[in-house]
Amino acid sequence: QLPTGLYKKVLVILHDSVLPYMNEPTLMMDFLTVAYGIGGAISLLALNGLFILIHQHNLEYPDFYKKLYSLLDPSIYHVKYRARFFHLTDLFLSSSHLPAYLVAAFIKRLSRLALTAPPEALLMLIPFLCNLFRRHPACRVLVHRPAGPADMSEDPYVMEEEEPSKSRALESSLWEIQSLQNHYHPDVAKAAAVLNQSLSEMEDDISGLLELSAYELFDKEIKKKAVDVPLEFEPVRGLFGKKNDIFAEHFSL
């Protein structure tokens, strides 16, 4: 109905500039439901208004979590509204009454998608996952399965499955996070290594991490003072002079 740009603009301000002042916020129900069904960034933005309706106006939304689950795709780590989305997701998943399979499916999907995420998103995501584990101890089998089969030839988790209950997430393990322990960014690697240990009781505060930007990360790194600077000991032999240099194979000066 509306052009995309306008749609986004409306949805961005809807939850705090429009809904509180309406006499009958439930009138927006249809608009938000449709917007939520569109997919992509618009769905993400519609979440906020929808949450208010569900939370304060007793809106019953069937398959809400299934829809939320299907919203998760690689772009969530790259879009502008990442902070808002994860803030809401954190809220939705904070209920301790959620079934373990659902939370496990979310965890698994988020971490699978994390394999394409930039470091600033990863630094936020990993504490987020840790919090989920703390809230839902039943999901800890994902990181700790002492009685499982020794060797599997396939990840039991089915990424393509739309229905969280059928994704077999609880049978899987978080190999993605284990891979991230080898991430090039030292902080990400350290954060991922936390899942190796059993978690502490206190939840991490991720509100400060939600808005983290790449430039901030860079700035933090470059301002660190080093006591001494290790040096390359292999003497150089020109710009592309290293042995097995990839550049020498494909580029010429």
Next chain:
Amino acid sequence: SNPFEVKVNRQKFDILGRKTKNDVGLPGVSRSKAIKKRNQTLLKEYKEREKTNVFKDKRFGEYNTKITPEEKMIRRFALERQQNYGKKNIYNLNEDEELTHYGQSLAEIEKLNDIVDSDSDTEERGTLSAELTAAHFGGGGGLLRKKASSEQQEEEQEKPKSRKELIEEMIAKSKQEKQERQSRRESALELTEKLDKDWKEIQTLIAHKTPKSEKKDKEVEKPKPDEYDMIVRELGFEMKAKPSERLKTEEELAKEEQARLQKLEADRLRRMRGIDEETSKKRPSHMSADDLADGFILDKDDRRLLSYKDGKMNIENEEDKEEEEGEKEEEEEGEEEDNENEEESQEESASENEEDDAADSHSDLESDLESEEEAAGSKEEKKHKANENESQNMEKFDPKREAAKSELPYTFAAPESYETFKSLLAGRTIEQQLIILERIQKCNHPSLAVGNKAKLEKLFGFLLEYVGELATLDLPELRTIDKLVLPLYNLCQMFPEAASDSIKFILRDAAHDLGEVIEVKGRAAFPGLDTLIYLKIVSLLFPTSDFWHPVVTPAFMYMSQLLTKCRITTLQDVIKGLFICCLFLEYVSFSKRFVPELINFLLGVLHISLPKNQAQGYTVVHPFTPVGKNSELLLVCDKEDLKSWEKQNVPLSIVTRLKEASRTEINHTRLSCLALCFDLIKKCAALYESLPSFHEIMHPVRILLTQHVPVNEYPEKMQEWYHSALKELENKVKHYTPLICEKKKPVPLKQYTPKIVKVLEFGKKQAGSKKEQERKQLIQRHKRELKGAIREIRKDNQYLARMQLSEIMERDSARKRKVKELLGSLATQEGEWKAMKRKKWKN
């Protein structure tokens, strides 16, 4: 001491093992000590406060606290001995003053007399002395007797002489005799001196070149030494077997080198894992700057590295080292030579420019020169000759090169600004630039002067800037940069901190620009070639495998931003992006770290090489869009171009000027990019093989490769690339083991037994890290010192006030006394006067 003077600080509790310093005090003693000390220092100062003349103590090292008293004494003693050296008599203070008699030095006369004594003619002297003694000591009698004897002879001829005349005559005679003797002595001395001189001259000749026969003659002349003596001497002077460093064999050298490399490698591994960061910090800096630079100069590797440049650097190096010592003296000479050589060098500079091109041209030139001498000769002959001479070529060139190089001055002041630095290098060939840089480094070696370190650190910054400028030129001078990397590396080894700082500065600027552009426009363009070159240089200068590195980690972040934030709109962008992918791969090639951006980008590059009509089984992320304007950037449809494509290296200069290229060329470049992409995917697959979720990571790429890529349309070469990449992806076993948390250490139950802490030293707080402890200690000490100082100052002030008060009192009392005296005298005067008056009155 007196028990009444002792003050005991009573302890409330006795604690076993505690040593107390202040349990007994002697307040009286310490007070008197303090007062005495103040009397010696403060009072003196106070009394001399208005005096400007100073007392200078020139005793050696009297106020130098760095010298221990013993050493001070030793040095003083040595000085004293030096002063007294050559003096015969330590009691004779006026030794230096020369005493004279009739303008002749007394010492000299004494010497002459001595010599006379030693040298014969005693009889003569005897007679004279007899005469003299007779004259001096014989009294009048002697003289008279003489007179009498002489009278007997002379009386007939002359009238008798008076006594005075006699004495004068005698004096004259003795003087004459003395003079004669003196002249004789002098001539003898002169002769001996001359002989000595001659002998010395001859001796030097003999010492060098005496034939054996002469030596033998001499030996014969000498009395034959005793055999026993000879043996004793021989034994005494026999060379004792001295322990010396054995020359190391090649194998051992290689082994050492290997050990060194292994150690460095182990270091690198440790840093890569990022463990024991704490300990590594405590460790003394792992290579001291100077140390390392030296080591590398002497290294075998370095030699190889230098010889890399046409075998030229080597020679220069040695040459320069020699020059370094006598540089300053030679400088002028060098300039003179310059003038002499100018004509030659002008001829040769032409040849030098051509030297780089090909060896043939050298030989031609060479033979040309020769042909001038020969005047005539066929061309074939010339060439033949040139070939013959080829082995000598190198040797012949070196003097020539040297002559040409003598155009460059030997010493360079380190440039203070970038402009001067640029003007130094402007218009020079690559080799000359390198030589200039090397000479700057040598002339300003930090061990030579204090400010040199800062200068060379600046030089690194200038060099980096220069490299950046070369890279941003329309026609980037990449070959020059290629060579300039060497001095950069050397400087970096010398000054790691400064180098890392300047590179960080550049990175920060670049990232800042990028961040601003993104903030304003929401997207950014790829940076210029210079930034890419800088990133490459980072990988050359610093170990990229470290878990955390002050330079490399920010570089990683910056590259990640480039790959995720920069829009891809042109082919250049793709090339730049692929360049950064290569950089990423190179950075992590050793540590095998996972870089999601890299895979995303490669996927995107594959994506833009495909026609967009099929359904997708994968999603591309940010800089790439599934559909849109630039989604077919790498797509090549032209069959002709597909066929004629040959894999070739992408020249980096293409990044700055692609517009002139023709359509076919562009298509070929696209295909090269695609091939590069395939190769990178293959390398990624090999690299990330060990990651537990390797298949999930590579899943989209595999789908794209197997289902979407139109393999059959590609030329054969490209198919090879494709298949090798796919093979690398496919033949990995799927292998998953369930995760198990590390076992947590069981938390011990709380117990009520007292915690026992080892106390190593009483009165010291044990908690906290070493650094924290040190800080606390320093703070405490500072507090204590401050308190002590304040107390001292207070006491000083009190003392001074006391002194001033006593002074005033003294003055006052003196005045009072004087006034009293005056008044008394006046009173007596008055009394006397009154008494007088009364008397008068009475009278």
